[in-house]
Amino acid sequence: MNAMATPPISHRLAEAAVALFDENGYDETTVDDIAARAGASRSTFFRHYRSKEDAIFPDHDTLLAAVDARLRASTADTAIVAVTDAVRLVLAHYVQDAEVSLRRYRLVGRVPALRDREIASVARYQRLFREFIGTWLADSPDAGLRAELMAASVVAAHNQVLRGWLRAGGTYDPSGPLDHALGYVIATFRHLERPQDGENQVVVATFDRSASPQAVMEAIQAHLQQRPV
Amino acid sequence: MNAMATPPISHRLAEAAVALFDENGYDETTVDDIAARAGASRSTFFRHYRSKEDAIFPDHDTLLAAVDARLRASTADTAIVAVTDAVRLVLAHYVQDAEVSLRRYRLVGRVPALRDREIASVARYQRLFREFIGTWLADSPDAGLRAELMAASVVAAHNQVLRGWLRAGGTYDPSGPLDHALGYVIATFRHLERPQDGENQVVVATFDRSASPQAVMEAIQAHLQQRPV
Known part of the structure; x- marks a missing residue:
C-alpha cells in the first residue's frame, strides 16, 4: 500500500473499482457504484477517468x-x-x-x-x-x-x-x-x-617457433586491440 | 484486393465498415449502417463480429x-x-x-x-x-x-x-x-x-612453416567446427 496518509481521489476511485469488479463482477458494476464507494460524485469520477475500464489503471x-x-x-x-x-x-x-x-x-x-x-x-x-x-x-x-x-x-x-x-x-x-x-x-x-565487432573474426598469426608464450600472447593482444571500425 | 470473385460476407462487412467510418465518421456509424451497406442483416453482422470496432479487423x-x-x-x-x-x-x-x-x-x-x-x-x-x-x-x-x-x-x-x-x-x-x-x-x-559462441574466442594454431595455404585453411576450419557447447 501507498505510504501516504490520505490517498488522492484518483487512487481511492481505482481501489473502489478494483474491489467492486472483484466482488460483484465487471459487467455488474457501474460508474455510480464506484463513485459511491469512493465517497465521490459521478462528475468527480469523470474528471479522472473516461470509463469504468479506465478506472483500474489509475x-x-x-x-x-x-x-x-x-x-x-x-x-x-x-x-x-x-x-x-x-x-x-x-x-x-x-x-x-x-x-x-x-x-x-x-x-x-x-x-x-x-x-x-x-x-x-x-x-x-x-x-x-x-x-x-x-x-x-x-x-x-x-x-x-x-x-x-x-x-x-x-x-x-x-x-x-x-x-x-x-x-x-x-x-x-x-x-x-x-x-x-x-x-x-x-x-x-x-x-x-556493434554488429561488425568480433563475432566472426579469426586471428591468424605467425611466430617464430622459438618465441616464448609471453611473446606470443603480447603479439596476439596487440593484434586484438586493432579493432575493426 | 482479394482475387476471389465473391468475397465472403465477413470481408464485405469489413469493407463496408471501413468505408462508412471513413466517410461518415466512426462515432456516427452504427452496426445497422454497416450491415445494410454490405447487404446483410444485423444478426449476420453479430455472427461475425462482436462490435463495430471489431469489424474493421476482419x-x-x-x-x-x-x-x-x-x-x-x-x-x-x-x-x-x-x-x-x-x-x-x-x-x-x-x-x-x-x-x-x-x-x-x-x-x-x-x-x-x-x-x-x-x-x-x-x-x-x-x-x-x-x-x-x-x-x-x-x-x-x-x-x-x-x-x-x-x-x-x-x-x-x-x-x-x-x-x-x-x-x-x-x-x-x-x-x-x-x-x-x-x-x-x-x-x-x-x-x-549461443552467448559463449565465438565472440571472445581467439584461435591459436601452429603449422609447419612449409604448410600450404590450403592446409592452413583446412586446419583452421576443422578447429572452428569444434564449437563450444
Missing part, C-alpha cells in the same frame, strides 16, 4: 510523464541504458501498490475488455521508448528498426518479470529478476550496436 | 490459426527461424488487401478505440510466438525471458516494416524490407542463443 498518465522526465534527465552513455533505467519506475509503481496490482491482475485475466485496455497502456511506454531511442540513434543505419527492437525488448523484459511476480502473488522482491532481465537486454543490444 | 482469428498451423508444420532448425517465417503470413495478409489496409490505417490513427483494438490484436500474435518459443526452449536457462524477447522482437520488426509501408501509402513491395528486418532479428538472437 496512474498511467502520471507514470508515463515520470518515465519521460527520467529519460530526459538521463546521463547514460547509450539509449538502451537510459531506457532500461527508466522502465524501473514502472515496476516500482506496481510493487509499491502490490495489493491493488494483484487484484487487478486477477481481474484482467478474466475480463477481455480490461486486458485490451492494459495492453494498450503498455503500448504507450513502448512508443515513448521507441521515440526516445529513435531520436538518440538519429540517422545511423537501421535507426528505426533498432529503436523498435530495443523498445519492444525492454518492455518485454519488464513484462516478463512483472508477470512472474504477479503470478507468484507478489511474494518476493522482483528487483533482482528485473536487473537480470534488463542486463540480458543490454548485452543483446550491445552486440547489435 | 481476419485475425483466421490469420492467427494459419500462423499457428505454419508454426506447427515448421521444419526450421531454431524457434526464431520458425517464427520469423510464420510472421510473413501476417504482412502478406495486409499487402493482399492493400486498399482496406490503407483505409484502416488512416482510421486507426484517428480513433483511439480502434487503435486499442488493433494493439490488442497484435498482442495475440506475440503471445502465440512466445508460447511456441517457450515450448521449444523448454527448460533451458532463461527460457521464459528469451521467449518473451524473441517474440516481442519478431513482432516489433514486422510492425516496423508494416508501419513504414502503410505510411508510404503502400506504394512498394515490403517483402525486401521484411527480409532485412527479420534477418536482423535472427542475427541478434543467434548471438543470444
Whole structure:
C-alpha cells in the first residue's frame, strides 16, 4: 500500500473499482457504484477517468510523464541504458501498490475488455521508448528498426518479470529478476550496436617457433586491440 | 484486393465498415449502417463480429490459426527461424488487401478505440510466438525471458516494416524490407542463443612453416567446427 496518509481521489476511485469488479463482477458494476464507494460524485469520477475500464489503471498518465522526465534527465552513455533505467519506475509503481496490482491482475485475466485496455497502456511506454531511442540513434543505419527492437525488448523484459511476480502473488522482491532481465537486454543490444565487432573474426598469426608464450600472447593482444571500425 | 470473385460476407462487412467510418465518421456509424451497406442483416453482422470496432479487423482469428498451423508444420532448425517465417503470413495478409489496409490505417490513427483494438490484436500474435518459443526452449536457462524477447522482437520488426509501408501509402513491395528486418532479428538472437559462441574466442594454431595455404585453411576450419557447447 501507498505510504501516504490520505490517498488522492484518483487512487481511492481505482481501489473502489478494483474491489467492486472483484466482488460483484465487471459487467455488474457501474460508474455510480464506484463513485459511491469512493465517497465521490459521478462528475468527480469523470474528471479522472473516461470509463469504468479506465478506472483500474489509475496512474498511467502520471507514470508515463515520470518515465519521460527520467529519460530526459538521463546521463547514460547509450539509449538502451537510459531506457532500461527508466522502465524501473514502472515496476516500482506496481510493487509499491502490490495489493491493488494483484487484484487487478486477477481481474484482467478474466475480463477481455480490461486486458485490451492494459495492453494498450503498455503500448504507450513502448512508443515513448521507441521515440526516445529513435531520436538518440538519429540517422545511423537501421535507426528505426533498432529503436523498435530495443523498445519492444525492454518492455518485454519488464513484462516478463512483472508477470512472474504477479503470478507468484507478489511474494518476493522482483528487483533482482528485473536487473537480470534488463542486463540480458543490454548485452543483446550491445552486440547489435556493434554488429561488425568480433563475432566472426579469426586471428591468424605467425611466430617464430622459438618465441616464448609471453611473446606470443603480447603479439596476439596487440593484434586484438586493432579493432575493426 | 482479394482475387476471389465473391468475397465472403465477413470481408464485405469489413469493407463496408471501413468505408462508412471513413466517410461518415466512426462515432456516427452504427452496426445497422454497416450491415445494410454490405447487404446483410444485423444478426449476420453479430455472427461475425462482436462490435463495430471489431469489424474493421476482419481476419485475425483466421490469420492467427494459419500462423499457428505454419508454426506447427515448421521444419526450421531454431524457434526464431520458425517464427520469423510464420510472421510473413501476417504482412502478406495486409499487402493482399492493400486498399482496406490503407483505409484502416488512416482510421486507426484517428480513433483511439480502434487503435486499442488493433494493439490488442497484435498482442495475440506475440503471445502465440512466445508460447511456441517457450515450448521449444523448454527448460533451458532463461527460457521464459528469451521467449518473451524473441517474440516481442519478431513482432516489433514486422510492425516496423508494416508501419513504414502503410505510411508510404503502400506504394512498394515490403517483402525486401521484411527480409532485412527479420534477418536482423535472427542475427541478434543467434548471438543470444549461443552467448559463449565465438565472440571472445581467439584461435591459436601452429603449422609447419612449409604448410600450404590450403592446409592452413583446412586446419583452421576443422578447429572452428569444434564449437563450444
